Amino acid sequence: MKTFICQVCKHIAFDEAPVDCPVCGSAIENFEKDDDALKIPADYDNLTDTDKQHLPVVNLSRKCSITYGSKCTDVLIKVGELEHVMQSEHLIEFIDLYINKKYFSRLAFTSNNIRPAALLHLSADTGTLSAIAYCNNHGSWRTKIKLDA
Ligand SMILES: [Fe+2]
Structure with missing residues (x-):
């Protein structure tokens, strides 16, 4: 499963990193791909x-x-x-x-x-x-x- 973690607030996004974190508003650059996030x-x-x-x-x-x-x-x-x-x-x-x-x-x-x-x-x-x-x-x-x- 493709998962991406926001390095600021630890929110996990599925399939692709969002343009802005829906929780803390951080930019897409703050998301790291980590398929073992869960x-x-x-x-x-x-x-x-x-x-x-x-x-x-x-x-x-x-x-x-x-x-x-x-x-x-x-x-x-x-x-x-x-x-x-x-x-x-x-x-x-x-x-x-x-x-x-x-x-x-x-x-x-x-x-x-x-x-x-x-x-x-x-x-x-x-x-x-x-x-x-x-x-x-x-x-x-x-x-x-x-x-x-
Ligand atoms: Fe614990």
């Missing part, structure tokens, strides 16, 4: 504790809890199946979100008072949602889920 578990059937602490866990619900009823897709995301530490020297800094490889939002975290989890309310109800969690020690980890499955 960490891949060696065995999805036997995840290690490191895998379980970093792979986003994504669940969908058609029944919206706070916004526009059936027009909304609730997406519950947490990193990961095992809780990840949130200390300044080791934390989940952000989750970037994509539909069909097109970026649409970044959830940013600090080491203060928050866990790497969120509830999103999407207007989209088709396509493949990707969530990429970035750990400042262990890199970027992706989970994909079909919105219309």
Whole structure:
């Protein structure tokens, strides 16, 4: 898979580097091609504790809890199946979100008072949602889920 990383904010772009980073606005020159940008578990059937602490866990619900009823897709995301530490020297800094490889939002975290989890309310109800969690020690980890499955 062709992936490009913004050297300023660690955003990952698929297939080609964008003219400007959609997260931090950096120019295309700041993107580096790195086809190994995403960490891949060696065995999805036997995840290690490191895998379980970093792979986003994504669940969908058609029944919206706070916004526009059936027009909304609730997406519950947490990193990961095992809780990840949130200390300044080791934390989940952000989750970037994509539909069909097109970026649409970044959830940013600090080491203060928050866990790497969120509830999103999407207007989209088709396509493949990707969530990429970035750990400042262990890199970027992706989970994909079909919105219309
Ligand atoms: Fe980590």
